[in-house]
Amino acid sequence: MLIANLSNPVDIRARLRSNVVLQHLSDADLAELEPLLTVAEYAKGATLERQGDKSVDQYFIFDGILKRVVANPAGKEMILRFAAESEIETSYAAWRLDTPIPFSIIAVRPVRAAKLSMRHWGQFMDSHPKVKDAFELEVMRLMSEVMGHTITLHLLDAPGRVQRFLRKHSELLERIPKKELASYLNLTPETLSRLKQRGKI
DSSP states (O other), X not given: OOGGGSSOHHHHHHHHHTSTTGGGSOHHHHHHHGGGOEEEEEOTTOEEEOTTSOOOEEEEEXXXXXXXXXXXXXXXXXEEEEEOTTOEEOOXXXXXXXXXXXXXXXXXXXXXXXXXXXXXXXXXXXXXXXXXXXXXXXXXXXHHHHHHHHHHHHHSXXXXXXXXXXXXXXXXXXXXXXXXXXXXXXXXXXXXXXXXXXXXX
């Protein structure tokens, strides 16, 4: 649904203003972007983008949590990152390279987000260099975060992985289902529970 047709457009515009990327837009720029956006709601477990497909949309999260997941041909999954309010989720690199998306984007909890097509987002950024710089910097930060997480799974023991998560994402600890968090940290739910009992969490 278009923002102008919502019952609370003022609140939605304020949330756009607080987004990690869109905070760099002027009021005039935001007004220009708004008609390109639609606000959508996704149930827990909904797949927004599917691994192997072509990139479709750019997402700005208002409520809820998304996860980025990669799966091998046997169906074994690895969670690469979580994204919550004021953050973005994107398959921008795949879109620019015109290659299939190398991961899926799935709702961990019910999600409400503003979205627009990657084509429209790319066109908008081309005419707004400041936001394009901010966006591409954020994309690089996310790629670095995913790489750091992947390395962590190989180099740190279970308590170390948990402590790293707490340093970087403590605000998400009580919001992510324990099964999802255990999967992200490459632990069994039982191991995660034991670490909690020992005061490691």
